[in-house]
Amino acid sequence: MYTATAGVVLPTTIIGSLPRPGWYTQNLGSRDFREAMVDRVYREQYLDAVSVYMRDQEVAGLDIVTDGDCRFDADVAGHNWFSYAPLRMDGFAGARPYQVKGGLAGIPHKPGHILHDVLETRVMPDLVGPVGRGKLRYSAIWKAAQRQTKKAVKFGSITPELIAMAVRDLHYKDLRKAILAISDALNAELHELADAGCKVIQMEEPQIHLLAAKGLNDAVLNADFMVEVFNNTVRGLRAKTEVWCHTCWGNPAAQRLFATQPSYAPALEALNRVDADVITFESCSSGGMDLEAIGKRIRDKKVCIGVVDHHTLQVETPEQVAALVRKALEHIPAEHLVLASDCGMGREGMSRRHAFYKMVSIVLGTNLVRRELKLPEAHCLAGEPGYSMIEAEK
Ligand SMILES: [Zn+2]
Structure with a gap:
């Protein structure tokens, strides 16, 4: 149900992650979030980091905010986005470096390429027993952010197939069964999150479009099964909260995974x-x-389009954002259109200032179109001329 985007035409947000402040040096590692929050130094840095992520988004004027994916460690290429869940769920143990044989990482890059580091640093636990929620702590993490703002905090979770494809399965020995077991466990975790009051949950990211782009269509890795998995993971959630499905064409270390941009059309x-x-x-x-x-x-669903690029340091101008919004409005009604970044901006990519001004451009660019459509504009404190420190020449 529409709980976060209801009542706002052309709402703005980001996908999730933001670049870490330089002073946020603590990492969760394999700790339980609740256990780490007993650590005075971790707790202070974590909550301060969530706070600055929120403030930056509020100063930019976004309608829906995120916690910047603050739980993820400062690691190579945003590895923890993959490893956070299996490091905490029941049924996983150990730390196995990625091996070429049997690997399904889908990043066939050779030494000398930055994406080779992504494979070299892919150390994941094995799947060794029945999967359970374990200590994912999604609702505790969301609460730590939501109690710092009145705006809806969107909470993102990795999809089950990405976990199953990244680990060695010594228990189910069947990719389909492993994916569905992880899917069931995530569903229970997400229900607790929705019951806690989270107004918008985002699944990142079903492999539907990536399988189509790669032409993969085997017995398990096919679009129909991926839809079944997605729907199983979120079953019952839309009666409680707003569910988002995030798709993009890759993010590790802010790199493109395809030489030429694939099309969504086949998916x-x-x-x-x-x-x-x-x-x-x-x-x-x-x-x-x-x-x-x-x-x-x-x-019959709302469409959220990226109007700023997570791969580039060049900050899109509000006019460029507005032009893309107008182009989208030729095909998608305003009541169904949401504006965001293409993907997260924090997985070892740009600086905080780059991300901040990209968020400001999302809001100022959307405001240009809102003005044309006589819609209420968002207040962008960052763009207030009266607060410029530059004084007029006398
Ligand atoms: Zn993405």
Whole structure:
């Protein structure tokens, strides 16, 4: 149900992660979040970091905020986005470095390429027993952020297939069974999160479009099963909260995973079947090439498009953002359109200032279009001329 985007036309947000402040030097490691929050130094740094993430988003004027994925460690290429869940869920143990044989990482890069580091630093536990929620602590993490703001805090979770594909399965010895077991465990965790009051939950990211782009269609890794897995993971949630499905074309170390930008077109029929209220599409990096196809196919859900690129340091101008929003409005009604970044901006990519001004551009660019449509504009404190420190020449 629409709980976070209800009542706002052209709401703005980001996908999730933000660059770490330099002083946020603590890491969770394999600790339970609740246990780490007993550590005075960790607790202070963590809560202060969440606070500055919130403030930056509020000063920019975003409508829906995130905790910046503050729980993830400062590691190579944002590895913890993959490893956070299996390091804490029941059924996983050990620390196995990625091996080429049997690996399903999908990043075939050779030494000398920055993405080779992504594989070299992929150390994941094995799947050794029945999967359970363990100590994911999603609701505690969300509460630590939501109690710092009145705006809705969007909480993101990795999808089960990405965990299953990244670990060695010594227990189920069956990829389909492993994926569904992780899916069931995540569903229980997400229900606790929704029951705690979280107004918007985002699943990151079903492999539907990536399988289509790679032409993969085997017995397990196929679009229909990925839709089944998504819908199983979020079953029952839309009666309680707003569910988002995040898709993009990759993020590790802010690198593109494809030499040429793939199209969403072959995946849209399947994506339209996910049990979600909003689907996000990486759109800025492609110049909005799929907007017409997205508008034609995705009719009964809201569409969130990226209007700033997470790969580049060049900050998009408000005029560039507005142009992409106008292009989207040719195919998607304003009541169904949400604006965001293409993906998270914090997985070892840009600086805090780059991310901040990209967020400001999302809001100022959307405001340009809101003005044209006579819609209420968001207050962007960062763009207030009266607060410039530069004095007029006398
Ligand atoms: Zn993404």
